Amino acid sequence: xxxxxxxxxxxxEFAREPTQVVRQLQAQxxxxxxSDQPDSPSYIRDRTPLKKxxxxxxxLRDEIRRDPALPILLSDDxxxxxxxxxxxxxxxxxxxxxxxAGKGDPIPAIQIDVESVVFTMDFARSKGIWPxxxxxxxxEPTIVRPITATAGGGGDVITEDFGGAGFREGAVAxxxxxxxxxxxxxxxxxxxxxxxxxxFEQARSAKLDKVDKLSIRVFDHADAFKLIPISNSISxxxxxITMSGEFITAEDSNMAFEFSGAAKDASxxxxxxxxxxxxxxxxxxxxxxxxxFESGLLLGEDVTEKFIxxxxxxxxxxxxxxxxAEVK
Numbered sequence: 001x002x003x004x005x006x007x008x009x010x011x012x013e014f015a016r017e018p019t020q021v022v023r024q025l026q027a028q029x030x031x032x033x034x035s036d037q038p039d040s041p042s043y044i045r046d047r048t049p050l051k052k053x054x055x056x057x058x059x060l061r062d063e064i065r066r067d068p069a070l071p072i073l074l075s076d077d078x079x080x081x082x083x084x085x086x087x088x089x090x091x092x093x094x095x096x097x098x099x100x101a102g103k104g105d106p107i108p109a110i111q112i113d114v115e116s117v118v119f120t121m122d123f124a125r126s127k128g129i130w131p132x133x134x135x136x137x138x139x140e141p142t143i144v145r146p147i148t149a150t151a152g153g154g155g156d157v158i159t160e161d162f163g164g165a166g167f168r169e170g171a172v173a174x175x176x177x178x179x180x181x182x183x184x185x186x187x188x189x190x191x192x193x194x195x196x197x198x199x200f201e202q203a204r205s206a207k208l209d210k211v212d213k214l215s216i217r218v219f220d221h222a223d224a225f226k227l228i229p230i231s232n233s234i235s236x237x238x239x240x241i242t243m244s245g246e247f248i249t250a251e252d253s254n255m256a257f258e259f260s261g262a263a264k265d266a267s268x269x270x271x272x273x274x275x276x277x278x279x280x281x282x283x284x285x286x287x288x289x290x291x292x293f294e295s296g297l298l299l300g301e302d303v304t305e306k307f308i309x310x311x312x313x314x315x316x317x318x319x320x321x322x323x324x325a326e327v328k
Contacts, residue, residue, distance in 0.1 A: 025072075034075040041086030044070070045120055053123030053220070054320055057083065057116040080110040083118060093124040097194055102130050117191055117320075127219055127320060128189065187324035192216070192223075193312055195323040200304040203325055210296035211325040216289045221245070223319035224287035225274045230314055232263035234307075237291040239263035245273065247280035263289070 025031035032038070045051055047070060048063040055063070061079050064070050073079055086092030090103035096116040101108055102124070110116070124130035186206070188198035196216075203211050218224040224243070231239050241263050246256040255276070259266060277283045291297075297307065 029071055031072045032074065032078045034077040036078060038078050038082035038085055039070065041082060041089055041091040044082055044086070045091065050118060050120060052222075054117055054119045056114050057110065057112045057118060058114050060118055061112055076112055079112065083110045086118070090121055093119040093121060093130050095119065095129070095191070100129070100132065115191075115193075119320075129320075184327040185324055186211075186326075187322065189322040190320065192319045192321050192323075193308055195321050196304075196308050196311075199323045199325045200299055203327070204299050208299060208327055210293075210298050210327075212293055212296050212328045213326040214291045214293070214297065215324050215326075217322040217324075218287045218289065219320050219322075221277045221283060221285035221287075223321075224285060224289075225270050225277075226314070227289060227311070227319065228263060228270050228287075229267045230311055231289045231291070232267050234291060234310065236295065237293045237297075240290045240292070241266035242288045242290075243285060245277075245283070245285040247277055247283035247285075249276070250279060250281060252281070 029039075038044075044060075044064065047067055048060060049055055050060055050063075057079075060083075061073075061076070064073065064079065083092060083094060084107050087094050087101055087105070087107060088103065094101045094108070094110065094116070096108070096111055099108055102121075119127075119129060121130065186199050186202035188195045188202070190198070199214075200211075216227070218227060228241060231241070239262065241259065241261065243257070243259040243266065246254070248254050257273075259269065277285065297303065
């Protein structure tokens with residue numbers, strides 16, 4: 001049994017009846033219970049994989065437990081306090097499904113599971129997660145140019161009626177027409193499972209029974225390298241991977257590359273690039289995984305959930321992505 005876990009069990013046993021040892025450990029900030037204040041959110045960020053930009057709350061708690069430099073937590077309440085403090089201080093952004101909380105927001109109940117994600121503020125800003133994009137009211141029409149027609153030489157203005165609301169000012173009447181969208185592309189950005197579900201729900205809401213194309217833009221190289229071989233296993237679709245990457249080695253050598261091709265070929269080259277990116281001093285990788293379904297992907301909930309489950313079972317279900325679906 002790993003030593004940190006033994007420490008948790010030992011400390012929990014002694015915490016039932018506080019002893020001099022427990023009090024001494026608390027005084028030295030080596031042990032914390034529900035009444036204690038958490039460590040600095042920035043310190044936790046820099047000591048854990050959260051420094052890469054994102055992590056689930058469950059994984060973050062487990063990382064804290066594994067790190068001997070961080071105090072033993074006798075209660076999950078201490079961990080929740082740390083997340084809340086990070087959000088309140090503008091160091092973290094917390095997301096669970098469609099719920100998003102940042103500095104200045106009412107703080108929700110912090111859940112510890114694989115569906116709840118903590119982002120660093122820098123990562124959230126760079127990916128457009130925070131601040132929240134401004135939402136346009138669905139009741140406000142998009143206004144295009146006024147349509148007017150002039151008849152005769154007397155300056156009378158005739159406004160052709162297209163069924164919209166208009167107004168008259170002096171001798172001029174203007175008609176404003178709402179622009180009706182006929183878009184057949186649906187998109188959502190967020191945690192992989194949620195982003196895919198939202199895209200499929202948008203398509204269903206548009207009364208469609210299938211989508212022809214689906215693309216997933218992956219922001220983190222580790223998530224991309226996990227998803228590439230999984231995508232190759234999806235049947236009934238043409239799989240295309242595009243990658244644009246660059247990294248700097250420990251010896252300050254620079255490598256840049258572009259790839260566009262079949263998922264099978266991408267799986268082969270990722271075996272070379274994956275360890276290079278892990279060891280790199282600096283790296284950047286933009287990846288898009290595209291599926292073109294031969295007969296369309298049916299939008300029945302059982303079908304889409306099966307697709308999502310297959311895509312996320314062995315990859316990171318909490319990868320932050322942009323997903324979009326298209327209908328021909």
